[in-house]
Amino acid sequence: MGEKFLTHYQVLGLSRTATEREVKIAYRKAARITHPDRGGDPALFRQITEAYEILADPAKRQSYDRSYGAGRKPSGAGSGSSSGPDATSSSSAGSSASGSGGFSGFSTRRTQEQRNTAGDPAIYVPAYEDLAPGETPLLPRPTAAQPVHGAPRKRGVFGAASRLAREARTAQLIMQQVLPGIPAARLVNGLTSPRSNGYLDHVLVSGYRIAIVGSMLVPDGAFRWDGSTLVHGSRVAAPPQLITATRQFQELFPECNVTAWVCVHSNTGNLFEPVIDYARGTEPDGSNTVNVANAARFVxxxxxxxxxxxxxxxxDLSVLDRLLGGMY
Structure with a gap:
């Protein structure tokens, strides 16, 4: 489904929290190693220079972070191309560039041999234990181990209170009934929508599966989902518009399987309401771009x-790191 790319941070061997001074130091070390005049690879040197030009400029860096690393170039000479296990059945090949001065590239080598289950303890890729002395991890281990990141943020003027309450209900539902059973699952709240000025309520990631999550609150009663709207008598309710963002996320994270989910809450707080009847082919089983379900079925x-x-x-620290960069 696509090549494995390196983010600008990975190219320079930096964490996303690197200071401007650390960016400059990392660039100078990498440039000395890869400069064509010193026998380095021209393509890798251009990649390093591009990374520095983006990360050294605060405005460009913020825009880059919020685009989830969009527009990245393939890794330089000696790097392998790979996709996540949801895209292909083969394991990923690593990519690295090393030399004197402490510069080292980033490896995405996965050593999963046996079939693991969602209930198994979380495994970090790349493993913290495999870091070379002095190598900076993509994310500090306490950050990577944190199951919930960010929080619903107040945005806009009209309907902010009801939207925040709805988002809080969905986040609480995920924290109480989804995360405890999947140790590797991470909930990221409050992200910017790729390539637009919109926002996404929540993103759930575990392994190489990403669920973009929105929510809505509807009156009591029975509804019918036709694949685009919820119909209740003469009333029609449209869910959050998530199709475009889902397709963009799939392009940005080709190693992952990305789908969107809408959790439909009832006024009563009963997780099994509202009752939703589904048209053929619209059942919320993860096979559709957007899956709509009441709270119980959503979980x-x-x-x-x-x-x-x-x-x-x-x-996957690379996936999680990029998602955290997209928080607004």
Whole structure:
């Protein structure tokens, strides 16, 4: 489904929290190693220079972070191309560039041999234990181990209170009924929508599966989902517009399987309401771009979606790091 890329941070061997001074130091070390005048690879030197030009400029760096590393170039000479296990059945090849002065590239080598389950302890890729002396991890281990990141943020003027309450209900539902059973699952709240000025409520990631999550609150009663709207008598309710963001996320994270989910809450707080009747082919089983379900079914289906991936107990630090950069 796509090549494995390196972010600008990975190219320079930096964490996302690197200071401007650290960016300059890393660039100078890498440039000395890779400069064509010193026998280095021209393509890798251009990649390093591009990374520095983006990360050394605060405005460009912020824009880059919020685009989830969009527009990245393939890794330089000696790097391998790979996809995540949800895209292909083969394991990923690593990529690295090393030399004197402490510069080292980033390896995405995965050593998963056996089939793991979602209930197994989380495994970090790349493993912290495999870091070379002095090598900076993509994310500090306490950050990577944190199951929940960010929080719903107040945005806009009209309907902010009801939206925040709805987002809080969904986040609480995920924290109480999804995360405890999947140690590698990470919930990221409050992200910017790729390539637009919009926002996403929540993103769930486990292994190489990403669930973009929105929510809505509807009156009591029975509804019918036709694949685009919820119909209740003469009333029609449209869910959050997530199709475009889902397709963009799939392009940005080709190693992952990305789908969108809408958790439909009832006024009563009963997780089994509202009752939703589905048109043929619209059942919320993860096979559709957007899956709509009441809270109880949302929990069941999302857990199944995340758990059915080939490496559900993996925390891919590259994927998580890029997601955290997209928080607004």
């Amino acid at each position: 069941r289906e999302v857990k199944q979606f995340l758990a059915s991936g080939p490496s559900p107990n993996v925390v």
